[in-house]
Amino acid sequence: MAILVARGTRLLVGGISGRYAQAQVREMLAYGTRIVAGVSPGRGGQTVEGVPVYDTVAETLPHRPEAAVLYVPAPAVRDAAVEALEAGLKVVVIVAEGVPAHDAAYIRAVAEDQGAWVVGPNTAGLISPGQCLAGSIAPAYTAPGPIGVLSRSGTLAFEVARTLTAAGWGQSTLVDIGGDGITGRSVADYLRAFAEDPETKAVVLVGEVGGRKEYEAAEVVPSLGLPVIAYVAGRSAPVGRRMGHAGALIARVEDSADAKREALRRTGCLVADTIWEIPGLLAQALGGGDPAMRHSAGGRT
Structure with missing residues (x-):
């Protein structure tokens, strides 16, 4: 699914x-x-x-x-x-x-x-690996499996997908929600959609500085019934400077990566310090990374 x-x-x-x-x-x-x-x-x-x-x-x-x-x-x-x-x-x-x-x-x-x-706007699109590509996400970085990926950045989405696939964690759907300040759906809507998908067993949320999207996520995480692994980019970003995307601007303390990481951690998310920690946190959340929980048919072994 x-x-x-x-x-x-x-x-x-x-x-x-x-x-x-x-x-x-x-x-x-x-x-x-x-x-x-x-x-x-x-x-x-x-x-x-x-x-x-x-x-x-x-x-x-x-x-x-x-x-x-x-x-x-x-x-x-x-x-x-x-x-x-x-x-x-x-x-x-x-x-x-x-x-x-x-x-x-x-x-x-x-x-x-x-x-x-x-x-979107300002998105690389989405991919359901092994099924459908709608946009410009590199298929070679992905594989079918049970992990939903939700990202504010196309570049970070690619890197997370590549890291997951290399570690044996395939993806159900990977979505770049868009880097602009106003996007078509809230992060909470996407998380609920993943929670309703019977084949998605966990979600990786890739956030960044600026805006309130990570706080929207934190509000719904406790009700989802599935693990959420969070990574928030930009811990060293200076206040008042836009970092790449229109929506990535630290105007207040609450906009910082550290504030968002703490908010997500308080709601039960496992928070990664680096992208490369994400596979290990998935293994922790899903009971040790049973191979049966990893790639679906068509993925790498």
């Missing part, structure tokens, strides 16, 4: 005619992702890597798309995301960085009204 995308998910790619989008389409198709259509206004009737291209999302509906990855520039994100959501797609991945905050807030409100998920 997995969350948000799984084997057979029918994917639409917005902005499919762009050079970067085309490269990602090749990667997703090679992984086995079922891309049923693309949208690029003015390019209707063309194909990209064998995928039919349409001018509007409405024209793609005979293909019954369920999720979308949008490779459109930040100023075009609001219209593209709302078009996909109002057409009934239940997962929309927004890759672009620098989406205006008021546009991101509006998209989030539309998604809530539609009962849909928005991943």
